[in-house]
Amino acid sequence: MTLLSINLNKIAVLRNSRGGSEPDICHAAQTCIEAGCGGITVHPRPDQRHVRPSDVYALAAMLRGRVEYNxxxxxxxxxxGDYPGLIELARQVRPTQVTLVPDGDGQITSDHGFDLRRDIARLRPLVGALCDVGCRVSLFVDAGSEGFDLAAVIGVRRVEIYTGPYAQAFADGQPGAALGACADTARRAQQAGLAVNAGHDLSQANLGTFKAAIPGLAEVSIGHALIGEALYEGLATTVRKYLQILR
Incomplete structure (x- = not known):
């Protein structure tokens, strides 16, 4: 079964909007685990607008040996400030997986992947450093990307396909081309020996169609839609509904 990793950034956004410690990100993670998820994802940024280094450390302590940590x-x-950089965070907490994403402070959310042929030389030493501390490395890529063989050579084990364009096409009622591009990208990545993850704007509405088109899909990382849907039906119930879709 495809692993469901839940991105808890939006829990941190809500907490930070008021200050203090509520809602508690570890409590949210515990609820998701009890509902059956297989992983927890966080995306700390240098500006600390949502998940902070202290959250990364606290989650590492509670998740170890229980579910995957991405x-x-x-x-x-x-x-x-007290953000030490992604590689140093990984050295300190040794998560199951580190997903490298080419985002910047000016982006509200991640909106594109790496150009593997252009970026692979810069990525090589960083991927090596993460492999040395035992982390599985995944690269965020666009549908239509090339160069998966180059990624495999430097130690990358997975790619995460950016599914934002697919989600928008699905909402517009014309998902065919975008879904086909994702499926073709997944096939070529798998042929290069890489496992395939996916994430961004996946929801209960569009996830089943996506999964059916991607044989061997290893993991989906879902945050924004899931947390939004949980406002109406509760976090545990919403997690179980996603798991049922993935089954």
Whole structure:
């Protein structure tokens, strides 16, 4: 079964909007685990507008040995304040997986993947450093990307396909071309020996169609839609509904 990893950034956004410690991100993670999810994802950024380094450390302590822990981020972003940089965070907490994403402070959310042929030389030493501390490395890529063989050579084990364009096409009632591009990208990545993850704007409405088109889909990372839907039906109930779709 495809692993469901739940991105808890939006829990941190809500907490930070008021200050203090509520809602508690570890409590949210515990609820998701009890509902059956297989992983927790966070995407700390240098500006700390949602998940903070303290959240990364607290989640690492509670998740170890229970479910997969996926930390996303830009490996080229410099340390700032008490944000030590993505590679140093990984060294300290040793998550199951680190997903490298080429985002910047000016982006509201991640909106594009790496150009593997252009970026692979810069990524090589960073991927090596993450492999050295035992992290599985995944790269965020666009549908239609090339260069998966190059990624496999430097130690990358997975790619995460950016599904924002597919989600928009689905909402517009014309998902065929975008879904086909994702499926073709997944097939070529798998042929290069990489497992395939997916994420961004996946929801209860569009997830089943996507999964059916991607044989061997290893993981989906879902946050914004899931947390939004949970406002109406509760977090545990919503997690179970996603798991039923993935089954």
């Amino acid at each position: 930390i996303e981020g830009n490996p080229f972003a410099k340390p700032r």
